[in-house]
Amino acid sequence: MIDNTPLVRKIGAFVALSDPELSVLASLHKRRRTFVAGRDLVHQGQTEQAAYILASGWACSYKLLSDGQRQIVDFQIPGDFLGLRSVLLHVSDHSIEPVTDIEVTEVLVADLLDAFTQTPRLATAVLWAASRDEAMVVEHLVDVGRRNAGERMAHFLLEFGARLALVGLGNKDGYACPLTQYHLADALGLSAVHVNRVLRQLREAGMVTFRDGFVAFDDYDQLVKFAQFDPSYMDHKGPILR
Amino acid sequence: MIDNTPLVRKIGAFVALSDPELSVLASLHKRRRTFVAGRDLVHQGQTEQAAYILASGWACSYKLLSDGQRQIVDFQIPGDFLGLRSVLLHVSDHSIEPVTDIEVTEVLVADLLDAFTQTPRLATAVLWAASRDEAMVVEHLVDVGRRNAGERMAHFLLEFGARLALVGLGNKDGYACPLTQYHLADALGLSAVHVNRVLRQLREAGMVTFRDGFVAFDDYDQLVKFAQFDPSYMDHKGPILR
DNA sequence: CCCGAAGACTGATGTCGATCAGCCCAGCAT
DNA sequence: ATGCTGGGCTGATCGACATCAGTCTTCGGG
Numbered sequence A, B: 001m002i003d004n005t006p007l008v009r010k011i012g013a014f015v016a017l018s019d020p021e022l023s024v025l026a027s028l029h030k031r032r033r034t035f036v037a038g039r040d041l042v043h044q045g046q047t048e049q050a051a052y053i054l055a056s057g058w059a060c061s062y063k064l065l066s067d068g069q070r071q072i073v074d075f076q077i078p079g080d081f082l083g084l085r086s087v088l089l090h091v092s093d094h095s096i097e098p099v100t101d102i103e104v105t106e107v108l109v110a111d112l113l114d115a116f117t118q119t120p121r122l123a124t125a126v127l128w129a130a131s132r133d134e135a136m137v138v139e140h141l142v143d144v145g146r147r148n149a150g151e152r153m154a155h156f157l158l159e160f161g162a163r164l165a166l167v168g169l170g171n172k173d174g175y176a177c178p179l180t181q182y183h184l185a186d187a188l189g190l191s192a193v194h195v196n197r198v199l200r201q202l203r204e205a206g207m208v209t210f211r212d213g214f215v216a217f218d219d220y221d222q223l224v225k226f227a228q229f230d231p232s233y234m235d236h237k238g239p240i241l242r
Numbered sequence C: 001c002c003c004g005a006a007g008a009c010t011g012a013t014g015t016c017g018a019t020c021a022g023c024c025c026a027g028c029a030t
Numbered sequence D: 001a002t003g004c005t006g007g008g009c010t011g012a013t014c015g016a017c018a019t020c021a022g023t024c025t026t027c028g029g030g
Helices: A006-012 A019-028 A084-089 A109-118 A120-146 A149-166 A181-188 A192-204 A220-227 B006-012 B019-028 B084-089 B109-118 B120-146 B149-166 B181-188 B192-204 B220-227
Strands: A032-035 A051-056 A059-064 A070-076 A095-098 A102-107 A174-176 A208-211 A214-217 B032-035 B051-056 B059-064 B070-076 B095-098 B102-107 B174-176 B208-211 B214-217
Touching (some): A006 A019, A006 A051, A019 A109, A019 A120, A051 A084, A059 A181, A070 A120, A070 A181, A070 B120, A084 A120, A120 A149, A120 A181, A120 B070, A120 B084, A120 B109, A149 A174, A149 A181, A181 A192, B006 B120, B019 B109, B019 B120, B070 B120, B070 B181, B102 B109, B120 B181, B149 B181, B149 B214, B149 B220, B192 B208
Antiparallel strands (some): A032 A102, A059 A070, A059 A095, A174 A214, A208 A214, B032 B102, B051 B102, B059 B095, B174 B214, B208 B214
């Protein structure tokens, strides 16, 4: 093992990477940069920017409507790409805001595409990672389109827990969560007021407690049932591609 | 030019492919198959299946909830992949239903990954196509999360028009559309009853008429304004990668 | 020490869209 | 010719969630 960044850990879960491949991956990381919470790193409509890999902290990608509403599309945690799609499509269709202070490493598209040429398996790995992100957005769409506020919140908190558990940042008891109720509202297509009420209901039902930057699963099984949560697509075991 | 399938047309818009690359792409197409409208080709939870490229007709990908509701995630038109994500993630997180009778060509994953090794630029092209699909799902998420029923419908019809126009199947006057009002309801997170009312309102407002398998834009500009539709991310000009 | 801002929280009121319960028409099978 | 099915269409009613208009606490800055 040459490197053990969150990215390597994530991709390694899918493709067993050789040492040369790992070193190509490591060479992608250019400048290390930091951004403060709340100050966008990418703006909707912006063009010609770099992509990043999140090293520490949380970020979110969102779209703004002309009437001022916003929809948070996804949250990113360490190991996730920031703005990869923007770079490939050559213009950003969304903005990215750090939820906490974050550290990232810059990746130049040219380098990434070169790396694909040198080590095509890396291309497969990145395609896989992109598919995984898309699956997340799809699940989010179902959440917003077909579940009521309570189920939606429950499902979201569970899914995030599962996702964090994969990188060792949470378990069935709960996880640290720096999101505000406003973040939840913007992500779930609810008003902040209603988010607050729904959280109270879930808490009073003894299922989950969201408080002081921490999500505590008070009754994991009941919550799973209530949210119709199916964790199967999250857990797969070991590299698929040898 | 060796081939001029919808797929080549689509990918060619992004990556200028050489003749050897085109022939690799052509060699991916295996068996040609047909499926009848309404009979799923991929079931949620299914594993080990092939991917397809849609040659003619329309399909939709959707997720089923345990309470019987369904959310249509996206519609596919000729040139689009069917089930690529399912294959990469090794299990299908969604089902796919032909909206009309369809023709597809089968693609074996192994062949696809081999092709990446032979011609890495192909990998980039497929990654780009996947990003474009993801952008579509993201826009759909915003639709469902933050727009009211009228705007949602208007935006959806416009976006689909733009998408069809790209492959020569529609323009600012309208397009042929085989969807039922039930399809629209399942896609937009509305009830079929409400879809009907909303369509009536849009028709009576003189903006768009959905009838007899045809969408007619009666007042394109007004509709664009009403839906806050921003077509910019759809139109890009010529291959980005030389 | 006070002020302002951010975030959590709450009650009252209003509305958008779901649900229920139908009708109508065209196409098709019996 | 009769009934059945799928799709489009409609009125009445109801409830989930938005909106408005606040309060309270904490925290950092002047």
